[in-house]
Amino acid sequence: MPKTIKRIALTSLILTAAVVAGSFAAPKTGTANEAIAVEEARDPAVERARREVRMLDDIYKTAIVLVTEHYVHDDTDLPAGRAFKALFEAVGKKGWHEVRLVDATGNPYSDQNLPKAGFEKDAIKQLLEGKSVVDKVVVEGDKKFLLAATAIPVVMEKCIMCHENYRDVAKGKAIGALSYKVPIQD
């Protein structure tokens, strides 16, 4: 069989198989989204934004733990969470990225820290189910952003000094998250 005919035959075989498989597969919706997700996973610009989130997350969380360990001695001291909210606001104003300290327990100190409807709420749900990070690419006008949420578990006994509601939380389970919006640069 000549090569082109062979290729056509093979293509139609694959197409038929795909159609047959498709008609048996339950919901067809989401296929387009999955295709986009696969494409994004391979996009080096998205990968760079993911790396940026991993780096920021490591630095912020390490610093929050160090501050809590060395500077917070009783419940009247300035909590690292509060200090870092001020830092996050300053960083946001300078236009580097946006980052929020978000609650996952439903019982935060401040309602400002409740997850916002949409990505944050969906992400918190997945973090509570055991994921350590959830992310999503969004397009606003001609700009692309990576939204990402990373889990915060109860990392040390001292957290409970102020957050009594963390006492009975299973070890390793998320009680909060850092929620990021990082520009994707081509």
Ligand code: HEC
């Ligand atoms: C000295 C008291 C204190 C300690 C210790 C403390 N926090 Fe907080 N935390 C606060 C306060 C107060 C807020 C609210 C800050 C605001 O919104 O201005 C807060 C906010 C938070 C939030 C956002 C949700 C909410 O409750 O509003 C998370 C998540 C959080 N803290 C996690 C932790 C973790 C994890 C630790 C241990 C590393 C910890 N905190 C230690 C006092 C504390």
